[in-house]
Amino acid sequence: PIDSRYYQDVAQSRESLSSDVVPLKLGKALLEAGRTSESVEYLSRAVADNPDDERAIELFREAIESGDLQNIDAVIQSLQQAVFANPKNITLSLLLADLQLRSGRTDDALKFLRDAMAKIPADEESNLADLQVKIGDVYLETENYTEAVKAFQTALKLRKLETSIVTEEERLFVMSAYEKIVQSYKYANLLIEAKAAIDKAKTLLGKDDTFAD
Numbered sequence: 718p719i720d721s722r723y724y725q726d727v728a729q730s731r732e733s734l735s736s737d738v739v740p741l742k743l744g745k746a747l748l749e750a751g752r753t754s755e756s757v758e759y760l761s762r763a764v765a766d767n768p769d770d771e772r773a774i775e776l777f778r779e780a781i782e783s784g785d786l787q788n789i790d791a792v793i794q795s796l797q798q799a800v801f802a803n804p805k806n807i808t809l810s811l812l813l814a815d816l817q818l819r820s821g822r823t824d825d826a827l828k829f830l831r832d833a834m835a836k837i838p839a840d841e842e843s844n845l846a847d848l849q850v851k852i853g854d855v856y857l858e859t860e861n862y863t864e865a866v867k868a869f870q871t872a873l874k875l876r877k878l879e880t881s882i883v884t885e886e887e888r889l890f891v892m893s894a895y896e897k898i899v900q901s902y903k904y905a906n907l908l909i910e911a912k913a914a915i916d917k918a919k920t921l922l923g924k925d926d927t928f929a930d
Contacts, residue, residue, distance in 0.1 A: 740766060741773050748780050754787040756780045761795035768803035778812060781819075789820050804836060807844045814851050818858055826855050846875040846890070853897060862905035869898045882921055891921055892928060 744760035747753075760777040767773055781792075796813045803809060810833045817826035834848050853868030873879055873894050882888050895918035902911035918928050 741770070741776070744773075744780070745776055748776060748783070753780055753783050757792055758788060761792045764809070765795040765799045765802075768799040768806055768809060771808075774808055774812070778808075781812070781816065789816065792816060793820065804833070807847055811847065811851055814855070818855055823855055823859050827852060830855070842875050842877070846872040849875055850894065850897075853901075857897060857901055857904075860904070862901040862907075865901040866898055869894045869901070878921070880921070888922065891918065895921075895928070 740759045740763035744756050744758075744763055747756035747759060757777070757780045760773060760780050763770065763773040764777050793813070793816050796809065796816060800806070800809045800813050810830070814826045814830050817823070817829065830848050830852050834845055837844050837848070839845075849868055849872040853865045853872065856862070856865035856868055873891065876887070876890065878887055878891050878894075882891055895914060898914045899911050899918075902908070902914060915928065919926055922928050
């Protein structure tokens with residue numbers, strides 16, 4: 718059990734622990750102390766209580782990426798509650814899919830992502846593309862390289878980035894998507910296709926770009 722004395726020792730703070738800040742404050746303190754599993758437990762509660770709290774979401778992401786997770790079922794349940802309360806928060810949806818994938822629930826992750834996409838208006842291309850990329854990530858992780866490539870290519874189509882890019886953010890998206898396409902082809906030992914993808918990416922990014930050099 719974690720008490721307020723422990724939090725104050727770790728965080729070096731005399732701030733009182735009111736009920737609305739306990740999960741976030743303790744989660745942050747435990748993360749800094751290297752107690753990842755306990756941190757995830759508290760931060761998942763913080764996210765479930767305040768789905769719009771970007772700081773809580775970022776700390777939660779950091780925690781789940783920093784080590785092995787215990788009680789992952791409980792963490793997934795907390796995050797599902799947060800997503801249900803705030804279905805338009807794409808960051809939460811992507812985190813939930815990540816956790817489902819890490820726990821081996823690939824079918825659940827794919828179903829969740831597709832259901833989430835179905836609820837998003839067609840004109841929200843960026844959000845749709847981000848979810849589509851995550852679908853590709855699931856296929857890539859499970860070695861279904863053909864479907865992975867299709868998913869990443871669909872993400873590019875959703876953002877209309879097949880022939881031109883304008884902003885730096887679009888450039889970063891194109892680079893990330895094509896890196897994953899090339900990776901998928903290479904894992905599938907389709908080296909000709911990988912080279913073609915590299916060439917197409919360089920056409921979009923500019924001949925002087927160092928992509929895949």
